[in-house]
Amino acid sequence: MKKGDGLKALLLVLIGAGMLVLPNFVDNYIIYIMARLFTYILVAVGLNLLTGYAGQVSLGHAAFFAIGAYTAAVLAESLAWPFALCVITAAVFTAIVGYLLGLPCLRLSGLYLAMATLGFTLIVQEMLLQLSVITHGSEGMLVPTASVLGFEFDSDYRKYYLIFGVTVVMLVLARNLVRGRTGRAFLAIRENERAAEAMGVNLAQYKTIAFAISAFYTGLAGALSAFLVGFLDPQEFSFFLSIQFITIIILGGLASLLGSVLGAGFLIILPELLAGLDVWQALVYGVIMVFTIIFMPFGLSGAIRRYAYRWFGIGVEPIIPRRLGH
């Protein structure tokens, strides 16, 4: 066991236990915000797999989030499928869309990829409005209550535990993924495509897989958030949401699961803390964002790792590439 592993495990257990008992001590609004935070963590993990690990920039995740949310909602409303089936189908369908989007994006990298995926977000948002036969267009869409085997997830308290459980499972899966063969292939592609190819990494295969897995996480998060919020408004899924997602993983720390969690926490909780500032909220929020990045250019997790190493000798000094996706 490496130095600091025991401490890390202890911290994880403490935080996990804290999260399990939290809903019994706080009011309903905080429970709702925390459940929303978990869905954002899922998106951040998915996006970080694609952008942080595999080096493929995506501004298309608002679209994946929307596709997951709407697929689940439509299946639940029109076909009255059971909840679990809706969520899983939504996630798988989003993964297929992600795979298909990955195919034409194989030739693109960097800013061009960012623009193409941004275009995808704008197209999907417009389609939500145009396909009003199934999506109810700009009116938005009500989502039925989730239930599993007769047990209804009808309160934020119950939804919290459901989403928390899914998030923990998906985090563990992501950790296994990035430490295994696929994760190493992603990193190799990010570092140098030619070299990765020479080492036997099938570029086309792994890039499209990265898109599919990333879309799966995001679609899953979208479906869960549809049942959490209970209402879908197409205006929510604009490119601002995509920019928010990418902000989460960069502020949190690229190629870091811890960073995905911290970044999502930053972006969800900070505006709530600043809610009392009224019109000044966005301004103060922007200023904090700029200063965070100036003082922690490698994100929150980069800063934590750096100081854990410098002050306590835990882990290694993080090396983070200056450029991505070249």
Next chain:
Amino acid sequence: MVEILASQVISGLATGCVYALVALGFVLIFKATDVVNFAQGEFVMASGFISYTLLIWYGLPYWGVFFITIVLSGFMGVALERVVVRPIMSAPIFSIVIATIGASTVMRSTAGIVYGYDVLPLPTIFSKDPIRLGVVTFTIMDVGVIGFSILIMLVLYLFFKWTKTGMAMRATAQSQTAAQLMGVSVKQIFSLTWAISAGIGGIAGVLIAPIIYLDPNLGVIGIKAFAGAILGGFGSIPGAIVGGMLLGVLENLSGYFFNAGIKQVSTYILLILVLIIRPNGLFGAVAIKKV
């Protein structure tokens, strides 16, 4: 049919010229400093509000307003570079991009606090009356915006081609180290580049705010300009100009053939198609990849 198409092309070209100006701002900063400035659209928005303030609140004459707005916008660019970008020049590119997104949030909300979120009317010197010339109908405003944008691009071209500072800027874009060895102050060039880019954004703001609308979300035009720059090939100056103009025309034409919603979609579908065929845009250089 031909007449309608021709007038659609002309009015599209007018918006396209403004996109091209903003796209130029993106590309100039990117070429010189390797930074993608996502607050570029906010210069457009801020300049719209500055000129509104000077014109309506202080009643200054139009040409004076125009000049002051551009200078103030340039100063904003320098301030942004000094305060936000320079401290993290050695950080990952993505962190710098996020810093500029943070800055754009600050600028947008400041405008919202001062002016509110209602759409404000901004007068223009160009008349909006239609003119018929042979088979084509257009407005003085369209032609004025096109002419003025082309004039600005020409001035920029001459500046880069013939002045010593312009040459220093081109040298910095090619190689910062070599430029520094030749006695160019790279830091000054960085500031100057941001000033020029923000200044062009300012011109775009004064030109477009009367055409579309003036509210704190005007900065979204930066996304269109970014798409134009990508279409032309990010990093290419002629690419930014052609890409911006092309995007304006495409958008207007598809707005004529389809409803307003499809107009956006068809533009971006076309953009993605172009990227699939030419992954580095129309004029973009193919990046040489080393192992």
